[in-house]
Every structure is written in C-alpha cells, then in structure tokens.
Amino acid sequence: MPDSPTVALFVTCLVDLFRPSVGFAAVKLLEQAGCTVEAPSAQACCGQPGYNSGDRKSAQAIAKGVIAAFEGYDYVVAPSGSCGGMIAKHYPELFAGDPAWQARAEALAAKTHELISYLVDVRGMTAVESRLDAVCTYHDSCSSLREMKVKAQPRRLLQSVEGLALRELETPEVCCGFGGAFCVKYPDISNAMVADKTADIAQTGADTVLAGDLGCLMNIAGKLSRDGSAIRAWHVAEVLAGVEAPPIAQAETPGGGSGGRP
C-alpha cells in the first residue's frame, strides 16, 4: 500500500444534501493523514433504505453502481458507520448466491472504513490540531459501534482538541431512535427513544453533543431544537477538523461566531 493512498470519500446522501461541511471536514482530516482524496461523482446513496425495507433487488442494483464506482481506489472511507457498515458488512451478504458480484463486494468491503476509525486504526493518527471551547458528550451510533467497532477512536482524537472536555453519557450505547425510515414509520416510539437520549445528554451538563453519523445527529439535534435546548450538535469530524459551520439545526453558534476556529 502506498504511503499516500488514494481514498475515495463515500460522502453519504445526508452529508451530500444537508451538511457538506462534514464532507469537507472529512477531506481535511484525510489530507492531514497523508491521503489523496477523491469524491467519485457517480455516488448518491449506499442503498440502505431499500435494503432495510425489504427491497433487495433495488439495493443490489444500487450496490452494483457503488462497487463499480469505488473499487478502483485504495480505500473507501465514509463519515458514517451506518453507510460504511452497509458497504463493509452488508454488501457481501447482499450478493449471496452471485459469486462474481459477491467477490467484488467482498473486495470492496475489505477496504471500506468509517472515517474516524480509518484515521486512527489505519493511518495511525493520534492527535489533531483543533480547538473548541466546549463541554462535550459523545453518542455512539449503533452501526459505528456494533458494525464498525468504533468506540475508543473518536474519544482518543477528541482528547487532543484544545479547550474540549468530554463527559460520558449514562447510556452512550443505546439507540437514539433514528434508525433510517424507522423514525418516520414509528414516530411515537422513535420520539420516546430520542427523548431518553436528549434527557441523558442534558443530565451530563454538556453544552455540546457529538456523534459520527449525521442521521443520529439530525434526530438528536432536531429534538433538542424542538425542545428549545441550547445544546449544540456537530459531527465529530467537524470538531476534529476545526468547526466552520453553525451547529446542526441552529443558525448561529450561541454566543456569536461560528465555534472556535484555531
């Protein structure tokens, strides 16, 4: 493997549409880690919504497009455990019984990573140069935690952010209730789950919540915002790269400015 690998960024549909700043933060961190970053334009979504709705055929068709667009790069990195997990854990299973595509899916799966674990585990990153004056808490998104084994890596890098203190949730590993289509199919149950999550966040006394998946963050920040909470939410990559945008669901960083740029 070359020391300056070419990384294809799997942007994810939510980052592409809602929060490009997460994608640019990912690019910045990957470049700091010595990678050349490309963002293949032939990407829209990993296919998970179809896959989890039982529409296996559509999911396969989408997955084939992703495999073809990404298999030529050294690595595929996504700023999301959920989309990363879809490619790394579910694509091979999606093509069970189709040896040719399964082999290609497995090859792609083997070089696909969630962003923060890629930086720490593969690129050996131990610290970042960034600053944010905040008391943060961190929500472990389910796919990052269980499918992509992301737990210590973001905490490790966050420790190096100047001005940032980390306070753990009581139940960091409990689902926030997002679950893709789940949150709109079962809004009441999802609401009960996210209400538990925001109560746990508030109970830590933190003024900022971070996570590695934009889906969970939109859910959590959307709930905090509806409840009138001033707690800020960012994707962990944004904080590690140096915050450049207002918190999710907020127009401005309370107190003015746009966070603590170094």
Added chain:
Amino acid sequence: MTELSPARFSEQAAAALKDAALQRALGNMRIGFIEKRRKAADKLPEFEALRDEGVAIKNHTLAHLDLYLEAYEKKAVEAGGQVHWARDAGEARQIVLRICRDAGARTVTKGKSMIGEEMHLNPFLEANDIEPVETDLGEYIIQLRHETPSHIIAPAIHVNKDQVADAFREHHTALPPDRPLDEGPDLLAEARTELRERFIEADVGITGANFLIAETGSSIIVTNEGNGDLTQILPRVHIVLASLEKVVPTLEDATTLMRLLARSATGQEMSVYTTVSTGPRRAGDPDGPEEYHVILLDNGRSALYGTEFQEVFRCIRCGACLNHCPVYGAIGGHAYGTVYPGPIGKVLSPALMGIDKAGKLPNASSFCGRCEEVCPMRIPLPKLMRHWREEEYDRKLNPAAVRWGLGLWAWAVRRPALYRFGARFAIAGMAFLGRRRGHLKALPMAGGWTAHRNLPAPQGGTFHDLWRKRKSTRRRTDR
C-alpha cells in the same frame, strides 16, 4: 379491553407510551436487567467462549433434529412417560383436555410455560370447566388481572407493586381488608398462602420445559420460586408442554446452556431451582406423579427448518433481547399483540401466525443491533427481521405508497447525475426556508419527522456541487 393484535401495533404502542403506570413499571425494569447481565457476563472470563459453545450445541442438534427427537421419545417412553406429538395448538389443547378428562381433573396447577400461552390454554380449560391456577408469582398476578404475560421470563413486569396489592385485595376477600401489602415480602407471603391450598387440590400439574434431554428422556425446568416442583410433584398427573427445538443431546449440553440462560436472563449464575424429571414415579420414589406426559408442539416450526429462519430455534428464551431492546423498553410487551414480544417475537411471530398478520412487527425496529449483541445464542435477530421485510416486500404486502416511494427513490439513486439535478432544487428550497433559524418546524410529507422534532435545514448546495467548484478553483490556482 379490545383484543390485542399485531395488526394494531402502532395504535397499541402509542397507547402504551401514554400509559403512566406502564411507563413507571418499565422505568424500573430497564436499568436492572441490563446491569445484572453485564455484571454476570463480566465476572465470567469465558462467557464469550461459552456463547460459542452454546451456539455449537444447538446448531449440531438442529442439524440432526429428527434423530434427537426420536432418541428423546424412545428414552422418555422407556422411563414410563407418554409422548404426544401435536401439529398445532388445537391438537395440543385436545391432548391436554383428554388427559385432564381421563384424570377427572377439576383443577390444574400450572408452572410458567410460553408454549401454554402459544396454545391459549387457560381460556380453553376454563371453557371446559377445568380451573387453571398459575403458580409462578408473576403468572398468578396477571391471571388475577386477566392479562397475558408481557415478558417471556417476567410475565408481570408491566405491573407495579401497588397494582399487585390492589389485585390481591380484590381477589383474596377472606383476608382482613386493612392488612399491610406495601412491601414485596408481604405480597409474596400472601400469594404463597393462597397458592398452597391450590397445589394440594390440583389433579393435574402442567409445566413447560427449558430442555428435553435425548440421552435420558428427561425434561428440565429452571425456576426461581420452586413453584414448578410443587406443580409437578403433588398432582397425580404431570403434563410437560414443549416445542420441538427444546431437545438437546445430553445433560452436559443442557448444563452449558443453563449457565448461559441464567446469566443472560437475570444475571444469576444459576437459577434457584433446577428440576429434572424422568418419567413418572417409580417404585420406591418418595414422591412424583403417577402419569408423566410430554406434548411436543410443532405449531408452524417445522416449516422453518432448512430456511434462513432456522437460526431462531437456537433461542433459549432468556429474554435478554427484550431487556436490551429500546423499543420494548419504550412500549412494554403487550403492545406487540403477540405471545412473544420484543426482538425474538418480531422474528418468531410472523412464523407462527403469518407475515400477512404480523408484518408490522419486523418493521418496528431501528436495527440498533443490541439484541444480537447480547443474545447468548448469537441469533442474528436484525438480519432475520430484514428477511421478513423482504418476504413482505416480495409478496407485495406493504402499503402501495411505501412501494411507490421506494421505487422512485431507487430509480433516482441509480442515476446520480439526474438525482443530483433534482436534489439541488429540493435542497435549495429547504435551505431557503430554514435559513433564519437553521431548522424547519414543518414540511409537507415529513410529518413523521416534524411531529416531534425540527428538521435541520440543509446548509445550501450539495457536497458534490461544492466539491466540483473547489476542485476547479484549486486547479486554477495550481496553474
């Protein structure tokens, strides 16, 4: 009370979320079970290896299920037991009735049995003038309250102590009305006294089985109250209700699984009582029933053998998946409207009643994966739920609007350039509407989201558009 049904899952869940007493009971439950299991698992260095061993035992047994069931039957009959095979719940009920009638039974005591629930046995016995008396404390409580179990190992987990006291005062009318019933021990002592009488009256005792042992023809139950022992030893006739997958090859295998069961269920190293029954009372035995019957229930299970759902038959009914499920924790067990609630129920119920009737259940999961993480038998519950969703989709059982929406989405996503063209407008619109506050409070067709949360506004411009611009700027400055 209208009958609970999986078809009304959403309504039942919404009602459960508003039920203050239920929410109080669930709040107490959630932390307790999880902490206890974690401590028990942490204390045993070989816990993960034990899980692997348990999985291997069950996989082996399931691969040769016919052989082990036949071996079990042979041994059970040799020990003087009678084995009855029941294709469905109806057949099983008739077998129970025949045995009870032959024994001239008026009262039967019952140990906790989920198979009994699957058979809807209590209402059936009552309709035939046989009084069933539940002897597990939790089951006894819900029997008084005319409810079904809301949890597979803690049937009355949805009931608070004060509600138990109310039920006791209502039914135990011979006792002084002003007696204290505030503490757990008061309630336990009173239930015990009431039940003692019933144990002695009973003509038939019915229990479930945690395991059936092929090498000895024995059945095993584990309990924490000892009620199972009295249920099966005191009456003249003992009936064991078991489903096909309860069989394991040896006693040794059962003990391995028991170590997993107690730790995963309640965080105990071992359940308080483990009772092994092999046939009826033999000459010289100090106690035991004169007749020992085992009813082996299929009830749709054999149709799943050899399919991807076979893995679900590793289940040892520990309840850990329920205890760790955030959906179960939010709504409790009754909202599912099925015998088996929680993640295991979402996989098992469509098999027992049909995906056309129980289709809502496998859909009601955020796929957080915690159930699979704690399942001692490593059953891939989310994957199996997804398989049910696929079956539902393939059979066109889900709503037309969902199918249409999905179809449109899939069509667009496969054409990234076109997709981006359309997305650009949607995003620009939303970004414009949300530019002042950074979020939107309502949006057409997004009511599921905005009923409870604001929608974060897009920053404006897609990543790919911005990326292309940035690359061309970089190229220009590089020149």
